[in-house]
Amino acid sequence: MRQLIAGNWKMYGLRQSLAEIAALVRALEAAPPVADVLVCPPATLLAASVGVSKGALSLGGQDCHSQPDGPCTGDVSAEMLADAGAQFVIVGHSERRAAHLETSEHVRAKAEAAQRAGLTPIICIGEKLADRDAGTAENIVAAQLDDSLPAGGDYCIAYEPVWAIGTGRTPKNQEIEAIHRLIRNRIGASRRILYGGSVKPENAREILSLADVDGALVGGASLTVSSFLPIIEAAQRRD
Numbered sequence: 001m002r003q004l005i006a007g008n009w010k011m012y013g014l015r016q017s018l019a020e021i022a023a024l025v026r027a028l029e030a031a032p033p034v035a036d037v038l039v040c041p042p043a044t045l046l047a048a049s050v051g052v053s054k055g056a057l058s059l060g061g062q063d064c065h066s067q068p069d070g071p072c073t074g075d076v077s078a079e080m081l082a083d084a085g086a087q088f089v090i091v092g093h094s095e096r097r098a099a100h101l102e103t104s105e106h107v108r109a110k111a112e113a114a115q116r117a118g119l120t121p122i123i124c125i126g127e128k129l130a131d132r133d134a135g136t137a138e139n140i141v142a143a144q145l146d147d148s149l150p151a152g153g154d155y156c157i158a159y160e161p162v163w164a165i166g167t168g169r170t171p172k173n174q175e176i177e178a179i180h181r182l183i184r185n186r187i188g189a190s191r192r193i194l195y196g197g198s199v200k201p202e203n204a205r206e207i208l209s210l211a212d213v214d215g216a217l218v219g220g221a222s223l224t225v226s227s228f229l230p231i232i233e234a235a236q237r238r239d
């Protein structure tokens with residue numbers, strides 16, 4: 001299974017940012033990576049990103065509604081993302097769980113919607129700092145898996161400790177491996193488990209070398225080629 005290096009642009013990026021995707025495509029064409037590469041730009045840039053990606057990388061959305069269409073002002077369905085050229089969609093990111101009060105039950109419905117539309121959902125889970133400090137991180141993650149996962153089908157998991165997102169802090173290697181092992185035991189060998197939370201060029205090689213780490217979900221460092229490309233280059237050959 002090739003590793004997947006996924007960029008989550010969050011609410012950053014105007015049309016001028018397409019130049020970053022174009023530059024990334026040139027770099028990937030010049031030196032094909034050992035990993036699969038995914039960029040999840042804001043929905044407004046998705047269709048235009050398809051044109052510049054030239055198949056050198058995959059594209060994804062950052063969230064989707066659980067219904068295919070309907071009177072849901074401001075929402076975007078999985079079918080719409082697929083229609084715009086996405087192959088993946090992030091669901092259940094902690095920023096949405098916190099700011100949009102999404103529960104694991106919502107997240108499962110979104111993941112199932114993604115599958116219905118032919119997209120691979122990247123289902124995000126992860127404990128808060130208080131859970132980590134209380135020694136209950138594994139219980140929290142196990143409960144999130146119980147409630148967020150579709151019954152079957154294709155999906156990836158992104159383990160993102162909430163306290164590691166955008167903070168420059170990361171868990172210890174053995175803490176990442178313990179959670180990834182727990183997830184692996186639950187979802188089997190054929191689905192990818194990504195690590196996310198302050199992945200940078202400086203720590204990518206070490207994190208991507210850990211057992212059961214099948215890739216990374218990268219926020220801030222995915223916004224420019226100068227920081228995203230070194231992370232892609234740090235991917236491990238696993239096929």
Ligand code: PGA
Nearest residue numbers: 165166197198218219220
């Ligand atoms: P970060 O974000 O890499 O900026 O910590 C990761 C994420 O939120 O997916």
